[in-house]
Amino acid sequence: MGINTLIICIVLVVLCSSPANGQLTSTFYNNTCPKALSMVRAAVKQALAKEKRMGASLVRLHFHDCFVNGCDGSILLDDSANFTGEKTAGPNNNSVRGFDVIDTIKTQLEATCTGIVSCADILAIAARDSVVELGGPTWRVQLGRRDSRNASLSGANSQIPAPTSNLSAFISSFSNKGLSTKDMIALSGAHTIGQARCTTFKGHIYNETNINSSFANSVKANCPSTGGDNNLSPLDVQSATVFDNKYYVNLQSQKGLLHSDQELFNGGSADSQVTTYSNNRNTFFRDFAAAMVNMGNISPLTGTNGEVRKNCRKPN
Structure with a gap:
């Protein structure tokens, strides 16, 4: 094998073994x-x-x-x-x-x-x-x-993913994007901050049993059974503006605001990981950071694909 052929083969091996992202x-x-x-x-x-x-x-x-x-x-x-x-x-x-x-x-x-x-x-x-x-x-x-x-x-x-999803549908929606169940449970922890509109959790607080009754009643005060669809409630009832692990603690007390939240702790395969995160903030933080990197790698446009917009609201 000549030296030029060898160099070409090495280059091809390197290119083919490089990850897509x-x-x-x-x-x-x-x-x-x-x-x-x-x-x-x-x-x-x-x-x-x-x-x-x-x-x-x-x-x-x-x-x-x-x-x-x-x-x-x-x-x-x-x-x-x-x-x-x-x-x-x-x-x-x-x-x-x-x-x-x-x-x-x-x-x-x-x-x-x-x-x-x-x-x-x-x-x-x-x-x-x-x-x-x-x-x-x-x-x-x-x-x-x-x-x-x-x-x-x-x-x-x-x-x-919809806030009305059950656990299997939630797992599938993340799997379809190349994300693991572990990633899904960790990324759901983003709900330790922010608020949700009444329309996204009304069915959960009025029609379902896998929810703490006192918690449901407290939320109903701001989310009537009819109307008020855009009224807001915190996703994390304990600390809605602090990024911590209280979201998982809430799930263990059946205080998940969304149906899809409480599905993570409802006698299913996600219970163990929720328990781990509720007991160990550092483990949650580590896994969340890794999952965010994984999510950020979903099908990016790179090289000459796409463009760098001058105005984010419209193509160049």
Whole structure:
């Protein structure tokens, strides 16, 4: 075998053995926009100083983005003549928020390093910084995603897990995205912050038995059996603006606000992991950080695919 042939074979082996998301790296902007991460962190810190709930909203934006055709910033796109965006889909309409915070971050980054930092990466960084700002764990955000040029209303309606899902359906929806049951239970812990609309848990508090009766009655005061669909209640009744492990403690007392929450501790296969997290915050933090990295690796656009939008709300 000649030396040139040998070199070609080595290159092919390296290329073929590289992971599909190998282009993502935590140092992606070190040279092209070295201030990117500190700028996002400062903007998130400022947004949460105004409203702590925004932290949960920014985490949710990243989650709802990644579950629809991958982490590509598609959730940020407004409707256009060519497609209907994802903002009016059932899981998002009158629910997802934080778009103005992302707009502010994007404007600041464009002024500093034009056309470099993608909207999809901003979502990933902002989610991590929100968790940290509210007392949760940190992790190295993998970067280098590019933005899609279109969105999928049908995907948003069918691929985002529903709050009425049972455990098996919840496991399947995460498995379909390459995420394990362990990832799913850990990521559900994001519900230790934020609030939910009455319409998403009304059936659980009025029609189901796997819920603490006193807790259900306390929630009913702000969520009548008819009307009040947009009234809000905290997902974590103990500490809705602190990222901790109280969500899992609540589940053990049948104080999960959503049906899908309480399904994680209802005599099924998830009970053991919930118990572990309720007893050990550090274990939860470690697993949550790892799961967020895994979720951020769902089908990213890299290389020459997609684009880096100048305005997160519309394609270039």
